[in-house]
Amino acid sequence: MSERGPEGDVLVAVAEPEHVPQLVRTAADLARQRTGRVRLMTVEVKSRDSPFGMFSDETIIEEFAADSHELLDQAPKPEGVEIVRDLVVARTVAKGVVSAVKRTDPTALVIGWDSEPSRSDALLGTTVDAVFERAPTDVYAERIGREAGGVGSVLVPVAGGPHVRAAVTAGGAIATENQAQLTVFSVGRAETDRESAQSFVEEGVETFEGVLGDSMDVETHVEMADSIEDAIVDAAEAHDVVVFGATRKGVLRGRLVGSVPRHVVNRTDKTVLIARGEHGTIGVLGRLQAMLSGKK
Amino acid sequence: MTAWGLVGLATLIGIFTAWTLGANSNSPPFAPAIGANAISTMRAALLIGLLAGAGAVLQGGSISKTIGTGLIDGVAITPLAATAGLLTAATFMAIGIFSGYPVPAAFATTGAMVGVGISLGGDPSIGTLQGIGLFWLMVPPVSGGLAYITATLLRREDIPDAVSIPVLAGLVSGVLANIELGVIPGPPTVTQNSVARFVAWQLPTSSIAGIDPMVVLTTVGFALVGFVFIRRRTQASVEQGVSTFLVVIGSVVAFSSGGSQVGLATGPLEYLYGVELGLPGFVLLAIGAIGILAGAWMGAPRLLQATSREYAQLGARRSIAALVPGFLIAQTAIALGIPVSFNNIIISGVIGGGLAAGSAGVSRRKIGVTVSFWLITLGTSVVTGYAVNTALHVIFGA
Numbered sequence: 173m174s175e176r177g178p179e180g181d182v183l184v185a186v187a188e189p190e191h192v193p194q195l196v197r198t199a200a201d202l203a204r205q206r207t208g209r210v211r212l213m214t215v216e217v218k219s220r221d222s223p224f225g226m227f228s229d230e231t232i233i234e235e236f237a238a239d240s241h242e243l244l245d246q247a248p249k250p251e252g253v254e255i256v257r258d259l260v261v262a263r264t265v266a267k268g269v270v271s272a273v274k275r276t277d278p279t280a281l282v283i284g285w286d287s288e289p290s291r292s293d294a295l296l297g298t299t300v301d302a303v304f305e306r307a308p309t310d311v312y313a314e315r316i317g318r319e320a321g322g323v324g325s326v327l328v329p330v331a332g333g334p335h336v337r338a339a340v341t342a343g344g345a346i347a348t349e350n351q352a353q354l355t356v357f358s359v360g361r362a363e364t365d366r367e368s369a370q371s372f373v374e375e376g377v378e379t380f381e382g383v384l385g386d387s388m389d390v391e392t393h394v395e396m397a398d399s400i401e402d403a404i405v406d407a408a409e410a411h412d413v414v415v416f417g418a419t420r421k422g423v424l425r426g427r428l429v430g431s432v433p434r435h436v437v438n439r440t441d442k443t444v445l446i447a448r449g450e451h452g453t454i455g456v457l458g459r460l461q462a463m464l465s466g467k468k
Numbered sequence: 469m470t471a472w473g474l475v476g477l478a479t480l481i482g483i484f485t486a487w488t489l490g491a492n493s494n495s496p497p498f499a500p501a502i503g504a505n506a507i508s509t510m511r512a513a514l515l516i517g518l519l520a521g522a523g524a525v526l527q528g529g530s531i532s533k534t535i536g537t538g539l540i541d542g543v544a545i546t547p548l549a550a551t552a553g554l555l556t557a558a559t560f561m562a563i564g565i566f567s568g569y570p571v572p573a574a575f576a577t578t579g580a581m582v583g584v585g586i587s588l589g590g591d592p593s594i595g596t597l598q599g600i601g602l603f604w605l606m607v608p609p610v611s612g613g614l615a616y617i618t619a620t621l622l623r624r625e626d627i628p629d630a631v632s633i634p635v636l637a638g639l640v641s642g643v644l645a646n647i648e649l650g651v652i653p654g655p656p657t658v659t660q661n662s663v664a665r666f667v668a669w670q671l672p673t674s675s676i677a678g679i680d681p682m683v684v685l686t687t688v689g690f691a692l693v694g695f696v697f698i699r700r701r702t703q704a705s706v707e708q709g710v711s712t713f714l715v716v717i718g719s720v721v722a723f724s725s726g727g728s729q730v731g732l733a734t735g736p737l738e739y740l741y742g743v744e745l746g747l748p749g750f751v752l753l754a755i756g757a758i759g760i761l762a763g764a765w766m767g768a769p770r771l772l773q774a775t776s777r778e779y780a781q782l783g784a785r786r787s788i789a790a791l792v793p794g795f796l797i798a799q800t801a802i803a804l805g806i807p808v809s810f811n812n813i814i815i816s817g818v819i820g821g822g823l824a825a826g827s828a829g830v831s832r833r834k835i836g837v838t839v840s841f842w843l844i845t846l847g848t849s850v851v852t853g854y855a856v857n858t859a860l861h862v863i864f865g866a
Contacts, residue, residue: 220838221570223818224778231829236781263568
């Protein structure tokens, strides 16, 4: 296991062979803007209740992780990035991913998420929820199975909050790497909202320039509509990838993904990423409060 | 709440507990056979349900009676107390499943029923509890030791597989002739009988040194049939013989797991069904068996898919080495009426088989954590059973 690069790798956590290319592609787009290194990881899950959970991590990696080795070995190698592989033994996928983040200190983490979670009360699925809450880095959850063939344009809907930087950074990286158009977009519900929507967009563009410089022209768009959801769903039609920020700081609402992205993803077949900025983790108190308020 | 309402509630929790046991405890025996491509996952799940259900009806009585009437002296487990015990045990199992922590059902149920019994004013049956405690302490060394011996036998290069595998098959068949089943008729003094003793009962001979020659003869006959059957398969092809034996041993272990696990769900209801309702023992066992069968059919495929790959990497020989002690210990537990955790037996077997290969490669820390959780389960289930039963009696003013 090698040490962290000068700015940190982009960690991508994979589990299903069929979703590896999609996630690696996104991770590679992000990595080319950074150190150029993708750390591909998977978690070998061994519960405490399984006979195999009694073996040491080294034994498990050597003798009882054939599928995980195969998964990592068969991953595609995108142009222009170096790939390092990491196999982690843990009791659950979420615990393994979070421990890998803490150990390798990546600049970003890309994980897949299934838009039809088996547990209805989970926002994105139990694993992604737990990683969003606990992984201390920028986290990007990409909806699996809805991969854009070629990327011509990327939409980043913004409405302020702590995750705009993460969303704009990823949207910008994907657009740059694919020579695509980046559009920062905000919706005001009535004329009175126009100013704040405009300022959200400006803030988004400034953040983009702060991170990626003036490497490309960013298109901006402000729209007035009765329904924010409808407006974003309509706007998404003209783009290939949509990058949402997670919602405002989660503690008070007990959830990290706002209602707008959650509803929009069910109504569009575009590639969707939800970005959660590095400082968006929910601490123990926040989790407890969320639990007590019945929102989790 | 009316008496019938309580009976219904207690039965429902019992079925739920049996369902949970079926979904989680009964499927490991077939994982090695699936890992070796000897049987498909769906067919294995179907078989597990039927075999574990059959084992529950035919062999579940002894452990069920221990749980229901053997742990505590001086008091009977009323419907409300049965509900308290089952509720406690089921909660512990649910916590284990959702948290991923090892919570052995046998420990949770035994502990809960002891706690319930004490809160009813009964005295713990020291002799029975000492026997159970001793058995539990013996499980890891005995299961691990037997697995070690079996794995060593299978690894020896001077003993060909066409000999060692059939010998194990003969041993398993010989034991099968002697396991007690509820359906085999016998003299009026016994409620359960084995095939070997049935033959001896039908063909009386004078015993030699206290041993009935017909029992020995039947046992040897069974062993020979098992030996020859697997011997022919291994001679045709070693892999085929190993695959067949994995299915056979998986079947008998699944059957034994049903017999050893159903009592954990039905035991608390023994007094209610047997004495208060006056129903024959098989009615309660059949209810438990349905729960186990349904649980196995619904839960086994998912669990098997997850574990069969691991057993495939463990290899057929080490899998056999873990399953043979599983069968022997489960049948001993059934014969003695001692509740056991199936998972504990298999864990010890897998580790013991690993030691035969040189180094087990186990993590002391992980084993320590797991054993700690077993002990915590045991201790807290007694206290919780006591508290839940006291609370229910206060609430219902009983």
